Amino acid sequence: MPPSANIALSLTGVSKSYGRVRALEDLSFDVTEGKFFVLFGPSSVGKTTALRTIAGLVRPEKGSVHIFGRDKTDAEIAGRGVSMVFQSFALYPHLTVYDNFAYPLVEEKVSREEIDRRVRETAAMLKLDKKIDRKPNTLSGGEQQRVALGRSLIRRPKILLLDEPLTNLDAKLRHDMRAELKRLHRQFGLTIVYATPDELEALSMGEEIAVMRDGGVVQVGTPDELYEKPRDTYVAGKIGSPHMNMIRGKTTRDSKAVESGIGLLPLARKMAGVVAGEETLLGVRPSDIRFAAKGEKGVAASIAMLEPLGDVTVVSVEAGGETLRMVLPESAAASLQPGQAAYIYLDPQKFHIFRASNGQALS
Amino acid sequence: MTAVRTSHSAIALLDPSADNWKLAILVGIAATILAVLALPANATFWVVGAAVALVAAAFVVNAYRKRYYGGLLVAPAIAVLFVMNIFPLLWSLGLSFFAYQSNQQSIRFVGLNNYIKVLTNDIAAPANWDALINTGMFVVCTVAAQMITGFLLAMLFAKQFPLRKYLLILVLTPMMLSVVASGVFFTYYFDPTFGILSYAMGEITGQQFILMDNKAGAVTGIVFADAWMWSPFVMLLVLAGLVSVPKYLYEAAAIDRVSKWRQFWTITFPYIRGLLMLALLFRTIEAFKLYDLVYILIRGGQDTKTIAYLIAEIANEQNKTSEGAALSYVILFMVIVLTNLYLYLANRRNQGA
Numbered sequence: 001m002p003p004s005a006n007i008a009l010s011l012t013g014v015s016k017s018y019g020r021v022r023a024l025e026d027l028s029f030d031v032t033e034g035k036f037f038v039l040f041g042p043s044s045v046g047k048t049t050a051l052r053t054i055a056g057l058v059r060p061e062k063g064s065v066h067i068f069g070r071d072k073t074d075a076e077i078a079g080r081g082v083s084m085v086f087q088s089f090a091l092y093p094h095l096t097v098y099d100n101f102a103y104p105l106v107e108e109k110v111s112r113e114e115i116d117r118r119v120r121e122t123a124a125m126l127k128l129d130k131k132i133d134r135k136p137n138t139l140s141g142g143e144q145q146r147v148a149l150g151r152s153l154i155r156r157p158k159i160l161l162l163d164e165p166l167t168n169l170d171a172k173l174r175h176d177m178r179a180e181l182k183r184l185h186r187q188f189g190l191t192i193v194y195a196t197p198d199e200l201e202a203l204s205m206g207e208e209i210a211v212m213r214d215g216g217v218v219q220v221g222t223p224d225e226l227y228e229k230p231r232d233t234y235v236a237g238k239i240g241s242p243h244m245n246m247i248r249g250k251t252t253r254d255s256k257a258v259e260s261g262i263g264l265l266p267l268a269r270k271m272a273g274v275v276a277g278e279e280t281l282l283g284v285r286p287s288d289i290r291f292a293a294k295g296e297k298g299v300a301a302s303i304a305m306l307e308p309l310g311d312v313t314v315v316s317v318e319a320g321g322e323t324l325r326m327v328l329p330e331s332a333a334a335s336l337q338p339g340q341a342a343y344i345y346l347d348p349q350k351f352h353i354f355r356a357s358n359g360q361a362l363s
Numbered sequence: 364m365t366a367v368r369t370s371h372s373a374i375a376l377l378d379p380s381a382d383n384w385k386l387a388i389l390v391g392i393a394a395t396i397l398a399v400l401a402l403p404a405n406a407t408f409w410v411v412g413a414a415v416a417l418v419a420a421a422f423v424v425n426a427y428r429k430r431y432y433g434g435l436l437v438a439p440a441i442a443v444l445f446v447m448n449i450f451p452l453l454w455s456l457g458l459s460f461f462a463y464q465s466n467q468q469s470i471r472f473v474g475l476n477n478y479i480k481v482l483t484n485d486i487a488a489p490a491n492w493d494a495l496i497n498t499g500m501f502v503v504c505t506v507a508a509q510m511i512t513g514f515l516l517a518m519l520f521a522k523q524f525p526l527r528k529y530l531l532i533l534v535l536t537p538m539m540l541s542v543v544a545s546g547v548f549f550t551y552y553f554d555p556t557f558g559i560l561s562y563a564m565g566e567i568t569g570q571q572f573i574l575m576d577n578k579a580g581a582v583t584g585i586v587f588a589d590a591w592m593w594s595p596f597v598m599l600l601v602l603a604g605l606v607s608v609p610k611y612l613y614e615a616a617a618i619d620r621v622s623k624w625r626q627f628w629t630i631t632f633p634y635i636r637g638l639l640m641l642a643l644l645f646r647t648i649e650a651f652k653l654y655d656l657v658y659i660l661i662r663g664g665q666d667t668k669t670i671a672y673l674i675a676e677i678a679n680e681q682n683k684t685s686e687g688a689a690l691s692y693v694i695l696f697m698v699i700v701l702t703n704l705y706l707y708l709a710n711r712r713n714q715g716a
Contacts, residue, residue: 057614078620090615094633103629104619151619 007069008033008159008191009054014063015215016049023049024060025215031159031193031208033068036185038206039195040238046215047195048087051161054193055084067159083157087164089148091136097123097147098132104155122150142173146180153184162194166201178205199241203227211235233359236283236352242314244352245289245324247282251275258282258353262299262320268348273362280362283352286314289326290345298343303336317344382428387421390414404470459688466682477689491690493666494673501589501669502650504582508590509646510639513597517635520598521605538595546659549588553660581665585656593649597642604635640709644702651698670694 009031016024024046031037039047052058054065056077064073072080092100101119110118123129126146136144145165152160162181166174182205185192196202202209203223210220211234219231223239230236236244249260255274257266265282274280292298301319313333315326326344336342353362379386391414398410419442426434459478462471481491520531537545555561555573564572574580608631616626654671657663663672674694678687 055618057617077617082618084615084618086611086615088609088611090609090611092612092615092629095629099629103616103621107619107621107625155619 006033007031008035008067009037009193010066011050011054012064012066014050014053014060014065016053016058016060022215024053027063027212027216029210029217029220031191033191034189036182036192036194036205036207038202038209039193039212040199040202040206040209041197041212043197045197045212047197047212048163049215050212051084051163051193051195054080054159055082055161056080081158082161083152083155083159084161085148085152085163085165087167089136089144089168091144091147091151093136096133096135097128097139100136100147100151101154104151108155118154122154126150141169142177145169145173145177149181149184153188153190156188157190159191159193162192164196165194166196166198174201181205199238203239209239211238229361230283230352231361233281233283233354236354236361240285242286242325242327244283244285245322246354247284247322247324248356249280249282251278251280253277260320261322262301262324265346265351266348267351267353274353279356281354281356281359283354284324284346284350286325286327288347288350289324290328290347291332292343292345296343296345298345301342301344303338303340303342305338306333306336308333317342319344382421382425384418384421384425387418391418455688456692458685459692461685463685464682465678465684473685477686478693481686481690481693487686490668491670491673494668494670497667498651498653498669498671500582501585501653502647504586505589505593505650505653506643506646508586509594509597510643512590512594513642514601514639516594516598517601517605520602534598535595537592538599540592542592542655543659545588545592546656549584549591549656550660553584575661575665578665578667581661581667585653585660585667588656588660589650589653593646597646600638600642601635604638605631608634644705647705648698648702651694 007030010029012028014024014027015022027046027050029037039050041047049058053060054067056072056075059074064071066072067080067082092103095103098119101122102115105115105118119132120129123132126149128143128146128150131139131143136147139147145168148165165181166177169177178201181192181194184190194201194205206223208220208222209226210217211226212218213234219226219235221229226235226239230239230244233246237246247258247260247262247265249258249265251257251274252259252264253276255267255276257264258280260282299319301317301324303315304318304323305316307314307316308330311330312327313330313336315328315333315336317324317326324344354360355362377386394414395407395411398407402410423435423438426432426438460472460474462473462476463469480487482488516534520527520534552558553560553574555571555575558574560574561572574584612630613626616630621629652671653669654675657667657669657672658675661667663676668676670690671694674687674690677683677690
């Protein structure tokens with residue numbers, strides 16, 4: 001594909017293996033300039049290798065890496081205009097915060113006054129100005145994280161790579177740092193590629209998310225696209241919490257409904273590509289199930305388990321051999337008891353149909 | 364309370380049980396005094412030995428009865444240490460205050476006379492001072508050679524390359540050889556008639572080349588042989604430091620576009636500094652004792668006698684045992700002062716950094 005002007009980063013068919021282990025398999029994606037782009041997938045899916053390939057720490061066996069339209073597949077690390085924050089932070093343990101910040105600048109023949117100004121500016125921005133003479137091992141995890149970020153930002157890279165930067169932080173800090181990262185992204189207009197196995201991080205920060213599996217990209221899209229139109233059961237299972245309910249079934253002869261263990265589930269519209277009598281998985285999100293209203297035709301079910309999460313409660317119900325989860329406001333679930341019988345209503349507008357054989361979405 | 368304890372210990376002191384080590388010490392001291400007063404010197408030696416054995420036995424039985432098995436288990440090690448190290452050390456310290464020659468029977472207390480002699484005597488002292496200067500020169504040259512070679516070898520072997528494992532074994536071999544073996548090897552190497560060095564130099568210059576025919580050449584030969592043996596030791600220590608540097612630091616530095624030179628000084632060096640200091644300390648102490656190579660390669664010729672060589676010569680060849688002991692203690696004192704000074708500086712630096 002011709003590299004357009006505002007594509008900051010483009011990977012095409014990148015493959016890399018370590019011995020017999022395939023780390024990347026035909027990985028392709030484009031990142032538009034200024035985007036907060038998330039590589040999302042479970043651990044050992046190749047996210048880190050993808051970032052290292054972009055940075056130039058890893059040479060791919062096949063495929064190419066274009067940065068701002070230039071082929072940088074085999075270019076030196078130095079000329080890429082890319083900066084990276086490692087999962088381990090990789091702070092220089094024998095240098096103070098000040099020197100860690102100044103480290104990338106000294107090489108650039110920047111004057112002492114300019115270095116000093118930028119170091120202090122960066123430290124102030126990351127609220128590290130009081131810790132500037134400390135060594136990294138005397139700082140807390142969150143502070144170390146900010147030092148690592150500052151060191152990457154200080155030489156104003158065009159592209160910033162973040163490799164699971166919040167994994168080593170506790171829950172409260174993660175929340176703060178998510179906001180912090182978003183703020184920095186907006187402030188600098190940076191192109192960020194962010195690798196994470198955490199769904200919440202991906203959805204809350206990513207403007208665009210690439211869901212990865214086995215070293216390749218399954219689907220790229222905005223959080224909404226991934227949520228509304230997952231390409232297959234893998235994406236559907238990864239995005240959205242609690243996970244999407246999957247009901248095994250078979251399409252009826254007229255392809256207007258799915259025959260399943262919990263009864264006949266009519267489809268809202270005729271779906272293209274649905275073959276009559278085909279084995280399918282019908283996905284429905286927990287938020288798209290509710291109790292049937294009076295006079296509405298519901299599915300008979302019994303309540304199995306309640307998981308109160310504060311303002312919402314996850315209710316597991318059993319119906320026709322399937323266990324379905326639904327999310328209810330806390331007030332609606334307050335009076336429920338396990339074992340209680342109920343009628344539930346599945347919103348046909350929100351059904352996702354997948355082919356059972358390969359998990360691909362049918363639409 | 365106090366009275367009870369006193370009477371109790373008074374009874375216990377005279378109780379002739381096998382674990383009464385206080386009584387054993389008393390008996391030992393009494394026997395020693397009696398032997399010194401009444402018996403000839405060589406009999407006294409065995410009486411004192413028996414007294415020490417008695418005290419040791421009392422301690423062992425005491426430890427066994429009190430179920431102090433930890434002490435019991437280290438007892439053999441302590442015994443060996445005592446017999447092989449502490450006893451000779453104290454013995455020679457005692458000897459240095461007597462006039463004694465190993466080939467004569469007479470022994471006479473002379474106080475600090477031996478020390479005064481080795482440091483100020485018109486005939487003995489100049490040789491000692493010369494040997495000390497030689498030792499200083501060898502310490503500086505051999506340690507510098509070993510540190511530089513060892514460090515460079517470590518930098519080389521920190522990287523992966525084909526046959527690295529086998530080359531590493533080869534490089535480490537000299538350290539495991541006996542000094543005598545490698546010394547003999549180098550006598551052949553430097554030999555004026557069949558030696559490969561003289562042969563090669565003769566081919567190049569057309570003249571006969573004898574490395575050991577002047578002081579500079581002799582020192583070079585000794586320093587070379589010593590560095591050949593002990594550079595691998597420095598290399599091992601530095602290598603241990605080099606492999607402990609987390610790899611991601613270099614990756615981060617590469618992304619920060621930092622030059623290799625600065626990467627070395629800011630990332631690598633802090634990790635190996637402590638080990639370099641340790642290598643320096645070990646090798647300096649060892650270099651102070653340089654004797655074997657000087658003896659094997661040149662027999663102390665060409666004015667290469669070190670202080671250790673001189674001590675061996677005085678004590679073993681000239682049989683001036685107590686004089687040799689006195690000189691040994693002067694050197695020991697100097698080494699202790701030097702190493703403590705070094706440790707003080709190293710610690711201060713660590714705290715400052």
